[in-house]
Amino acid sequence: MEHSGKHFIAIIGGSIAGSEAAFILAEKGFRVVVFDQKNLPYGKIEDGLPKWHIGLRNKEEQKIDTRLSHPNIRFVPGVRLGKDISLDELANEWGFSAVIIAIGAWLDRKLPIDGIEKFRNKELIYQNDLFFWFNHNHESNYKGPKYNLPDGTCVIGGGLASIDVVKMVMIETTNAVLKEQKGIDIDLFTFEKKGVAKILEENNTSLEELGLKGCTLFYRRRTEDMPLYARKGDSADDIEKAQRVTQKLLKNYQSKYLFHFEELCIPKEYKQKDGHLTSICFQRASLNDGKLTEIPNEFIAFNTKLVISSIGSLPEALPSIPYKGDYLRTYGEFGHKVEGFDNVFAIGNVVTGKGNIIDSKKHGREITGKILDDHFKEVIFKDSMEARYEAYFENIEASVDISSDKIIRDVEQSEVQPDEKIQRLLILTKDLQNKVGFNGNYLQWADKWKPERLEDK
Numbered sequence: 001m002e003h004s005g006k007h008f009i010a011i012i013g014g015s016i017a018g019s020e021a022a023f024i025l026a027e028k029g030f031r032v033v034v035f036d037q038k039n040l041p042y043g044k045i046e047d048g049l050p051k052w053h054i055g056l057r058n059k060e061e062q063k064i065d066t067r068l069s070h071p072n073i074r075f076v077p078g079v080r081l082g083k084d085i086s087l088d089e090l091a092n093e094w095g096f097s098a099v100i101i102a103i104g105a106w107l108d109r110k111l112p113i114d115g116i117e118k119f120r121n122k123e124l125i126y127q128n129d130l131f132f133w134f135n136h137n138h139e140s141n142y143k144g145p146k147y148n149l150p151d152g153t154c155v156i157g158g159g160l161a162s163i164d165v166v167k168m169v170m171i172e173t174t175n176a177v178l179k180e181q182k183g184i185d186i187d188l189f190t191f192e193k194k195g196v197a198k199i200l201e202e203n204n205t206s207l208e209e210l211g212l213k214g215c216t217l218f219y220r221r222r223t224e225d226m227p228l229y230a231r232k233g234d235s236a237d238d239i240e241k242a243q244r245v246t247q248k249l250l251k252n253y254q255s256k257y258l259f260h261f262e263e264l265c266i267p268k269e270y271k272q273k274d275g276h277l278t279s280i281c282f283q284r285a286s287l288n289d290g291k292l293t294e295i296p297n298e299f300i301a302f303n304t305k306l307v308i309s310s311i312g313s314l315p316e317a318l319p320s321i322p323y324k325g326d327y328l329r330t331y332g333e334f335g336h337k338v339e340g341f342d343n344v345f346a347i348g349n350v351v352t353g354k355g356n357i358i359d360s361k362k363h364g365r366e367i368t369g370k371i372l373d374d375h376f377k378e379v380i381f382k383d384s385m386e387a388r389y390e391a392y393f394e395n396i397e398a399s400v401d402i403s404s405d406k407i408i409r410d411v412e413q414s415e416v417q418p419d420e421k422i423q424r425l426l427i428l429t430k431d432l433q434n435k436v437g438f439n440g441n442y443l444q445w446a447d448k449w450k451p452e453r454l455e456d457k
Contacts, residue, residue, distance in 0.1 A: 008033060008425055010096040012081050014041025016060070017348025018102035019067040026072035033096070033429050034073060037080040039436070039449040041068065043104050048128065050164050051135045051454060052192040069442045076429050077445070078436040082319030085432075091344050094428060095421030101321065101328070101338065101346040105313040111156065113267055116277070119307075121145055123277035127161055127310040134168055139452045149173055150305045151212050154280055155259075156267055157310030158219035158226045165310045166259040169215040170196050177210045178203070188454060195256035207258060216260040216302065222287055223247050223263050265300060266292075270307075279303045 007030050011018045014036040022032045040046065045060045068075050079085060081103070090099045108126035110117065116124055125147055136142050149172045155165050171191045178184040184203055191199055200206055207214055219226060224243035228250065231242035254261060265282035272278055284298035314326045322329040322339050328346050329339035338344040438445055 007031065007097045008095060008422065010035065010090045010094070010099045011102055012090075012099070013037075013043070013102035013104060013348075014068060014075065015043025015045060015064065015102070015104060015348075017104075018100070019064045021100055021102060021347055022073050023067035023070055026067075026070040030072065032070075032073045033076060033425075034068060035076045035079045035081070035085070035432075037078070037103075039077045040446060041075070041077070044106075046451070047132050047135060048161075049135075050131060050168055052189055054189070054453070065443060065446055073442075074429060074440070075438070075442045075445070076432050077438055079432055080318075082321065086320040087338075087341075087344065088320060091341050095418075095425040097343065099341075099344045101344065102348045103315060103318070104348060105315050107314045107316045108309065109312040109314055111267065111307070111309040111311065113270055113280075116270055116307075119270075119272075119277045121147075123305065124307050124309065127157070127165060127308065128313065130165065130168070130308060136451060138454055148306075151177075151214070152304055153215040153306045153308060154302055154304040155215055155217045155308045155310060156280075157217065157312075158221065159310070159312070160228060162217060162219075162310035163228070163253055165308055166215055166217050167192065167253070167257050169308070170257045170259050173212060173215070174199070174207070174210070177212060178205075181210060196258045197256055200258075214258050214260055216262060218262045218265045218267070218282055218302075220266050220285065221264065221292065223250055223261070225287070226250065262300065264292075266294060268299075271301075277304075277307065280307055 009025055009030050009032050011022050011032060011034045014022070014034040018034060018036075019041065022034050025032050034041065041064060042061050045057055045064070049057055051057075067073070081087060081101075087099065087101075090096055106128060108128050111124070111126075120126070121129065129145060130147065133145055133147050136144060137146065149169050151173045153169045153173075155162060155169065157165065171188065174196050175186060175188075175191060178186065178199075182203065182205070186199060194202075196207075200210075224247050226246050229242050229245040231238045250261065253259075262282070264285045264287065266285050267280055268283045269281045270277050270279065271281070280302050282300040282302065284295045284300065286293050286295055315328065317323050317326075330337055330346055338346055433440060
């Protein structure tokens with residue numbers, strides 16, 4: 001449904017939060033232009049999930065494709081904010097009523113060890129770089145970095161992504177030795193589904209027989225503090241259940257993939273020889289009343305040929321966007337308005353700093369509803385905020401006091417951009433599409449640029 005008004009909204013980033021916001025707005029009759037810096041808008045669905053997550057990837061990318069093929073949405077690939085366009089241009093010159101930043105969190109949080117960055121992409125690999133290599137190195141036209149994952153790798157982290165990292169390392173190292181020593185070649189999907197322990201059992205061997213030690217995951221807090229299971233609330237029972245389930249999950253992962261785990265370990269320094277990193281020193285810690293305290297003179301020196309850092313991601317500091325430290329400068333009740341502008345908002349992982357799908361979707365939905373409430377004040381509701389969210393995003397029309405047609409009429413009565421600005425906006429976005437050879441058919445474009453997939457047999 002397309003209303004006759006001229007409210008155009010720009011969204012920077014077309015992945016989970018961006019496509020969610022775009023679809024919501026398009027369904028309400030707004031015209032939306034989605035800019036993405038890559039040819040495809042899939043973000044961490046494509047490059048942040050190990051490639052064995054084939055079912056989840058396909059499902060989520062199909063959702064994005066469905067949303068962005070909405071007739072009220074114009075997709076513009078290959079555009080980087082701060083390089084090809086500036087935030088000020090979009091917010092104040094192009095004719096957009098509002099701009100929404102949904103660029104995600106792609107910058108790996110630096111490992112807090114002085115001087116260790118000199119080993120990056122040698123003896124130190126960050127999670128986002130690792131996942132990109134792992135997901136795409138099988139492609140015939142792959143030109144990215146090439147990594148080798150040795151036995152005894154040190155992984156530093158503690159979230160679900162770090163579990164994927166240790167699974168990846170254990171599968172890669174075990175599979176390579178099975179091929180070399182026994183001529184056994186097992187496909188990735190089978191290895192991931194069955195697990196390292198089961199594969200070894202079926203082939204009458206063990207890590208010890210193969211000469212493997214396995215990798216080790218180091219976490220700065222306690223096992224039960226790992227964010228592996230989202231608790232339902234903040235009650236003592238909720239907290240206790242989440243901790244209990246987390247401990248069980250980690251135990252199951254270890255039993256299946258045979259990696260080692262060390263808790264309450266804080267990375268402090270490294271050692272090197274002949275210009276190569278050779279070990280990491282961790283200081284033991286204790287946790288009392290939620291406070292982490294280093295234990296004097298208690299250290300672990302871990303010898304390793306490779307360190308993988310999986311300690312979280314931050315939003316990338318793009319030119320023209322105001323930042324305060326590692327995060328956008330924002331204000332407002334939800335912290336979603338970008339400082340220096342009255343029509344620029346931020347949603348998803350660029351605000352939350354979280355990298356998982358559920359959090360990104362939730363934030364994208366909630367803040368898009370808040371933007372509609374605050375920025376387009378003529379859209380009035382009489383029910384609760386929770387009911388509004390459900391109405392916007394789950395199409396529960398019974399909980400909405402005013403119909404969609406009424407919302408559209410209210411928006412059309414508000415101030416709109418003049419025709420000359422709208423025409424200029426359309427010309428400028430079309431020029432950007434032409435630069436990358438995009439003919440405007442999103443589904444054809446997505447099909448053309450889909451990466452080569454490994455097939456789960």
